[in-house]
Amino acid sequence: MRTVTPLTAGWEFHADFSNDLIAQPKAGASVRLPHNAVDLDMNYFDERSFQKEFGYQYTLAWQPGFAGKEVALQFDGAMANTVVWLNGHQVASHKDGYTPFKARLTDYLQEGNNLLTVKVDGSENPEIPPFGGQIDYLTYAGIYRDVWLQVTDPVSIANLKIETSNELSDAKGVTVKGFLANPTGLAFSGTALVELCTVEGAVLQQQTVAVDADGFSTSFEQLAGLQLWELDSPALYLVRATLASSAGSDQLSARFGFRTARFTTEGFSLNGKPLKIRGLNRHQSFPYVGYAMGRRAQQKDADVLKEVLKCNLVRTSHYPQSSYFLDRCDEIGLLVFEEIPGWQHIGGAAWKDESVENVRRMVERDWNHPSIILWGVRINESQDDHEFYTRTNAMAHGLDSTRQTGGVRYIENSELLEDVYTVNDFCHVATPEWMRGQPPAPLRPPRYVTGLDKDVPYLVTEFNGHMFPTKRIDPEVRQAEHVTRYLDVLNKAYGNPQIAGSIGWCMFDYNTHKDFGAGDRICHHGVMDIFREPKFAAFAYASQCAPQEQVVLEPVTYWARGEKDRCEALPLIVLTNCDYLEFQFGSFPAIRIEPDRAQYPHLPHAPVVIDSRHVDPQELGAWGMQWMDGRLTGYVDGKPVKQVLLSGNPLATTLEVQADSSELIAHEKDAVRFIVRALDQHGRVLPFLDDVVSLQVSGGAKLLGPAALAFKGGVAGFWVESTGERCDSVVTVSTQRLGQHTTTLTTC
Ligand code: GAL
Secondary structure, three states, rough: OOEEEOOOOOEEEOOOHHHHHOOOOOOOOOEOOOOOOOOHHHHOOHHHHHOOOEEEEEEEEEOHHHHEEEEEEEEEEOEEEEEEEOOOOEEEOOOOOOOOEEOOOOHHHOEEEEEEEEEEEEEOOOOOOOOOOOOOOOOOOOOOEEEEEEOOOOOOOEEEEEEEEOOOOOOEEEEEEEEEEEOOOOOOOOOEEEEEEOOOOEEEEEEEEEEEEEEEEEEEEEEEOOEEEEEOEEEEEEEEEEEEEEOOOEEEEEOOOOOOOOEEOOOEEOEEEEEEEEEEOOOOOOOOOOOOHHHHHHHHHHHHHHHOOOOOOEEEEOOOOOOHHHHHHHHHEEEEEEOOOOOOOOOOHHHHHHHHHHHHHHHHHHHHOOOOEEEOOOOOOOOOOOOOOOOHHHHHHHOOOOEEEEEEEOOOOOOOOOOOOEEHHHHOOOOOOHHHHOOOOOOHHHHHEEEEEEEOOOEEOEHHHHOOOOOOOOOOHHHHHHHHHHHHHHHHHHHHHOOOEEEEEOOOOOEOOOOOOOOOOEEEEOOOOOOOEOOOOOOHHHHOOOOOOOEEEEOOOOOOOOOOOOOOOOOOOEEEEEEEEOOOOOEOOOOOOOOOOOOOOOOOOOOEEOOOOOOOOHHOOOOOOOOOEEEEEEOOOOOEEEEEEOOOOOOOOOOEEOOOOOOEOOOOOEEEEEEEEEOOOOOOOOOOOOOEEEEEEEEEEEEEOOEEEEOOOOOEEEEEOOOOOOOEEEEEEEEEOOEEEEEEEEEE
């Protein structure tokens, strides 16, 4: 049987790689994995700082259990070009920063200490996708995902592929294919026990099948009483395979789910039911530490997409993302469109070969995730390339006949080699020549974009983004337009049954190269800021959920007499899923206002837009007249369900500190996010409060980023990370005006 052990601690990091590290242990900086080779400032950094070679060393002590076994390291991901040596012998190299790879140690292991040396080159090497042109994101450097020590018998199970059939019936089927690892080509005979289990591991059915050099395969049929993987009840099952052979035994499990997912000319359907895709794009980056965040932070992003933003899909722009993230999507019911690394640029022959391999690596790593419904097999926003994309499509289809392919383009009349025409449509107001006279509208008609004289499955994979970058601290007027642009596109996508849905650019602000963003090395394109704190636009998404799930009532306002030009308070957009609102200004009588279904007929929940149709602007006063409180009350089924008070006299009264967890795991590189908010007496963020926030962390945690921050738009964010020390941590947040707040994180 295998043992798999995370190699989290004990690595020596060398900021400069040199060849003498290959065979000689040298003291470096002690680090834990995942590790970011060069931490960056929040903004205005020099992104060339990590574009070089770094070294890692690990001393692996011989264990009696290695004798007669296969010993390997599994790297979940290292950026971007990695070479691994054991005791001076090269044992692996990998030219992709986003997919896992193995380093087989068996042949060079010796009794006593074994020196592992890893060279990680963070250069933007034009030979490796996505490099060779400009890219609007950073790739960072280092062993930024986990590394596992795997000890198996000489023959073991390399991978499982689980496919389902008749999912919608009560006679479901499951096919299991087992692939073997037999690195020394041993002759053997044996059997595999294949168990179909609940996700907790209780056996539902089992079969024993013969194993040969090609592995094993079997199927279960006529399965009754099993649940579908649905967005609101994502039932998961497990296949456990146990190998018993003359060359060794092994056990490997993989989770899967029963669901159908299909894009047609009538849109998308999950389990045979139409579902309008409402998604956001996600990069896998975090401030300061780049990609190097462990399990909790990855899971949290999935949770934020599902629970805070109420999305039903995420696109892993523009590369395969952490397995922790994808596992979480499976668990919570969040669909995924996953794609290969790349950004506009297509390289030469070797580059394309590597890219085709990236398709293989992505599909083989992720084919069992029920959340993944589409493989992205084009370089994001690249030009057509018949031969190249014929190969990437064939690779995906050859490995996985159950999923459709897409490939994100922005060009019109692009050759459709994929199953779904996936397109970035940034034309928010541009109206094609032949549509002159029509109201300007976002989202061009699909046939106009595809240039085809027939309908094809069609999904909008990006919109907004750089066309209307908006910071969380931007003026209210700009935020309101940001919100409106999201609502306009969502409304349009909901209104056209042929469009499967839309995926906005993007979930949160991200660090980028000098050639993009606001000069500060940040693309302020998110509906959330870099700490995943919502901008108003986040509520354009959130408010589309049913009020039974969560009542949303978010006025897009800083509620101040003089924030907007001419001291106007209207129009006031209220993002809500309530049936109607009551709005009251000061002591004026409350007025009832319905959602603006005329402007947004297709949205599940149109916003309420309060303007001169409902309120005499004079009533809200004018410059020099008294400014008063506002009160919004949301009604569902005739009952008041939520109230928001807007202070006409906001004062800085409250320091709110919110931690994503009260526990920190010591044995993993675990990180907990903190959000600090300066609030007024009604609990609304004070948008222009920019006092200093001092942070102190003691115990088994350390702070990521600086210990003194400024509130930005009344909010500050940071993560604390476990050091490995098994003791509780205390996080103290201090401000001069709002006092101090202490949080204890229990170590577990
Ligand atoms: C797209 C691109 C994204 C991002 C976005 C900004 O063209 O695919 O990666 O750069 O623009 O709006």
